[in-house]
Amino acid sequence: MSTIVTEKEIQQLQLTANTIRQTIIRMLMDAGAGHTAGPLGMADIFTALYFHELKHDPKNPSWSERDRVILSNGHICPVRYAAMYHAGYQIQKEELSTFRKIDSRLEGHPAFHRLPGVETSSGPLGEGLSEACGFAFAAKMDHKPHHIWCLASDGEHAEGMTWEAVMLAAKYKLDNLCVIIDRNYIQIDGFTEDVMPLDLGVSLADKYKAFGWNVLEIGGHDFADILGAFEKAKSAKGKPTCIVARTTPGKGVDFMENNYKWHGVPPNKTQAEEALAQLARIEDALRRE
Amino acid sequence: MxxxxxxxxxxxxxxxxxxxxxxxxxxxxxxxxxxxxxxxxxxxxxxxxxxxxxxxxxxxxxxxxxxxxxxxxxxxxxxxxxxxxxxxxxxxxxxxxxxxxxxxxxxxxxxxxxxxxxxxxxxxxxxxxxxxxxxxxxxxxxxxxxxxxxxxxxxxxxxxxxxxxxxxxxxxxxxxxxxxxxVFTTPETPFVVGKVQILREGTDATVIGHGYMTYRLLQIAEELKELSIEVINVHTIKPLDIETIVASAKKTGKVFVAEDHNIVGGLGSIIASALAEHVPVPVKSHGVYDIFTESGSAKDLWGKYGLDTEGTKKALLDFLQK
Incomplete structure (x- = not known):
């Protein structure tokens, strides 16, 4: 997998992801509300998308040839907003501190009509994969080569609607569609395997296989792994691809990692300062490499 | 038109x-x-x-x-x-x-x-x-x-x-x-989204329907020749052509709405709340009276639950006699 990306490129992606994590912490602290664990956990995958994989034009977010990113679990939108900001989308630095506040384009859950570059409005869980199927059908009908990347949480796989879409995508061989599942094993009420187990009987990955999908299991913080999986997803024929990405919720901040209590709360000022200090130390270490 | x-x-x-x-x-x-x-x-x-x-x-x-x-x-x-x-x-x-x-x-x-x-x-x-x-x-x-x-x-x-x-x-x-x-309309019958259709003009009462209930209202207006009944078809429930409905209500002073829908949240309730603001006249909603019905042929259901022509006519006359 190292053939598609050099060590130096990986180091740069790691630094970008670190910057995005710091932005996320600041946004959440300023908002005084929002979700922390998921955005930190998905920072590497968003970085891999927005800074390596996507065919996109930040200055022209409605460019018809762009790859589509459908965020199903809308509550992790701070990571999307931060990634878009750092990738050069038309979001001003001071706008980041308006997240969740009145008149802001940075809604608590993404609003399609307010912020160009957000493909769908989302928030209620389990709906994104169905919409992504609609995007994939449209691309097939129009013979367009762009790819549809749907980002979903593990917890939202308790929603029946998701499995309706899983069946549909396999039936119609939507190989221009890839769902990336943030397998962080937490949700708001606790650990996924306690709230509603997804690995019971067979693992979540094997469930997708049984439904006729091309399935890849990766480490969600390993850029070589992530980018390699993207390549495999794009070259798959006749089947949609599911990437089960094992992530650490709260990644990069030791008192947040793997603690489900950080699913739906923001850091206060003291916690944010400590989180930023930890992330800065990681940044320094990366730069010294 | x-x-x-x-x-x-x-x-x-x-x-x-x-x-x-x-x-x-x-x-x-x-x-x-x-x-x-x-x-x-x-x-x-x-x-x-x-x-x-x-x-x-x-x-x-x-x-x-x-x-x-x-x-x-x-x-x-x-x-x-x-x-x-x-x-x-x-x-x-x-x-x-x-x-x-x-x-x-x-x-x-x-x-x-x-x-x-x-x-x-x-x-x-x-x-x-x-x-x-x-x-x-x-x-x-x-x-x-x-x-x-x-x-x-x-x-x-x-x-x-x-x-x-x-x-x-x-x-x-x-x-x-x-x-x-x-099928009482034709391919040439005008249809403009957002505009109600006055099918028959009258001065004693405004009767309003949507769906097949509008046909019942036409039958009733024809039967009750002693009354001058204005019949309106509302094919667009939203956005509602409230101006035309208000004008009719001002003229007749009584509004009767018939529909195959729960009276709670149906066209009748939408019209009643609009008229309350613009021209507060008596409004009667005739439809499914906030119940679940049962199996049966459409004809038998219409008869039992009052949505056939007879039942609708009775509800209208009861309303007008109040």
Whole structure:
């Protein structure tokens, strides 16, 4: 997998992801509300998308040839907003501190009509994969080569609607569609395997296989792994691809990692300062490499 | 624009009988031939909803999601985000009832131009029973910001409503009944979304209907020759042409609304709240009186629950005598 990306490129992606994590912490602290664990956990995958994989034009977010990113679990939108900001989308630095506040384009859950570059409005869980199927059908009908990347949480796989879409995508061989599942094993009420187990009987990955999908299991913080999986997803024929990405919720901040209590709360000022200090130390270490 | 009636439309032995869903299906096929961006998304009831008129001609623009109404909505939303004009089609209780929150989030909130086309609205569904008789769909769609809600009065108007929906913006709901009902309009009858149709002018009372109930009101106005009854067809429940209704209410001083829908949240309640603001006259809502009915033929249900011509006439006379 190292053939598609050099060590130096990986180091740069790691630094970008670190910057995005710091932005996320600041946004959440300023908002005084929002979700922390998921955005930190998905920072590497968003970085891999927005800074390596996507065919996109930040200055022209409605460019018809762009790859589509459908965020199903809308509550992790701070990571999307931060990634878009750092990738050069038309979001001003001071706008980041308006997240969740009145008149802001940075809604608590993404609003399609307010912020160009957000493909769908989302928030209620389990709906994104169905919409992504609609995007994939449209691309097939129009013979367009762009790819549809749907980002979903593990917890939202308790929603029946998701499995309706899983069946549909396999039936119609939507190989221009890839769902990336943030397998962080937490949700708001606790650990996924306690709230509603997804690995019971067979693992979540094997469930997708049984439904006729091309399935890849990766480490969600390993850029070589992530980018390699993207390549495999794009070259798959006749089947949609599911990437089960094992992530650490709260990644990069030791008192947040793997603690489900950080699913739906923001850091206060003291916690944010400590989180930023930890992330800065990681940044320094990366730069010294 | 003058309303055009079918020949001999009040003669029950001569008026053509056909279900609205049939007209809707034919309109869909016409639209498909005109516009390459029309897509049909179905949930295992396509033929029953008469969408086969489209799907047999345009299989490449047909998506069959199986018995999965929530997914149907999400797929329609995705297509609409990409500029397609999807028609999501199945029975009203499942399309609107089962999938309401996905409709709210993925269609209404982003104002996606998706047309939800339903058969099986109202107790006219008949023998399938209350699970399949949708009497809350107007309440559930009219409350969503930006929705256009259409309730055609017969086969021909359903056909025109489907064709007109293509040119609208944002989400649209079209409700059709399963049962064959009188076709009292013609292909040439004017149809303008957002404008009510005054079918008969009068001064003693305003009677308003949507769907097949409008035909009942025409029959009643004809029978009650001693009264001067103004009959209005409301094929567009939202946005409601309140100006015309207010003008009629000012003239007659009494408004009676008949519909195959729960009186809670139906057209009657929508009109009552609008009139309370503009011209507070007595309003009577006649429909399904906040109950679940039962299995039975449409005819037997109409008779037992007062939605046939006799029952509707009795309700109107009771109201006028108060």
């Amino acid at each position: 003058n309303f055009i009636f079918a020949d001999n439309y009040l003669d029950e032995t001569k008026v053509k009988m056909s279900p609205m869903r049939e007209g809707a299906g034919l309109g869909l096929a016409e639209l498909g031939a005109l516009h390459a961006d029309v897509i049909v998304v179905g949930a295992d009831t396509l033929e029953s909803c008469r969408a086969h008129h489209f799907t047999e001609k345009f299989p490449d623009r047909t998506i069959q999601v199986g018995v999965a109404e929530q997914n149907l909505i999400g797929v329609c939303a995705g297509l609409a985000y990409e500029g397609k004009v999807p028609f999501g089609i199945t029975y009203a209780p499942f399309l609107i009832g089962r999938a309401w929150e996905p409709i709210r989030t993925t269609i209404a909130y982003p104002s996606n131009h998706v047309i939800l086309l339903a058969s099986h609205a109202g107790i006219a569904t008949g023998t399938d029973g209350p699970t399949h008789q949708m009497t809350e769909d107007i309440a559930l769609t009219a409350c969503l910001p930006g929705f256009t809600v259409l309730a055609p009065c017969d086969h021909e108007q359903a056909r025109l409503a489907v064709k007109a929906a293509y040119d609208l913006k944002g989400p649209v709901y079209i409700r059709c009944a399963r049962e064959a009902t009188p």
